[in-house]
Amino acid sequence: MVGRLVLPGQYIGTEEEFIAGSGTYEDEGRVYSANIGNVEVSSDFKVRVKGRKEDIIIQPGDEIIGVVSEINEPLVVVAGEYLIRAGKAYEIKTRALVHASRITGHYLDQCSKVVKARDVIRGKVVSTRGKIDLTMEPPDEGVIFAYCSKCRKPLQRINSGLYCTYCQRNEVRKVSRKYGEISEGVKKK
């Protein structure tokens, strides 16, 4: 678990194992991540979730993980927080855009049908000319973490859809097959 890249709401361990530090929270004896970042544990068993900062130039083919800050049809505006390249994750701060035509691979009149503000998405960089354009079409790309729009609890993936176990209702997203994880094998640089 140490060094692993985690998403908000991801289970880290029990309170017997760890003391919840910055970037984490506890709930009923379990410690969860509150951030996107790498798990760090100090010698006093305090666990933190922190990102790494690197100077890195974004290139086509890189993947970006970020939070949807707004939907400005026909664009999804993403606050990029992580760049994934060759199995490594780098902390970044960048604004990226996904056009409605690059979400499902089909004509989509409204992005908001399959992506919502506050969703965490994973997108592949297709262009960096002037602005950073992402595609969410490949199976690994799409929404990787989302909250229920009614109760704000994390949605669970059931088959290809998302489900709130509290409200017992489904929500539609363009879901990545990596929903709930960033990537196995992602390491700190």
Ligand SMILES: [Zn+2]
């Ligand atoms: Zn709900």
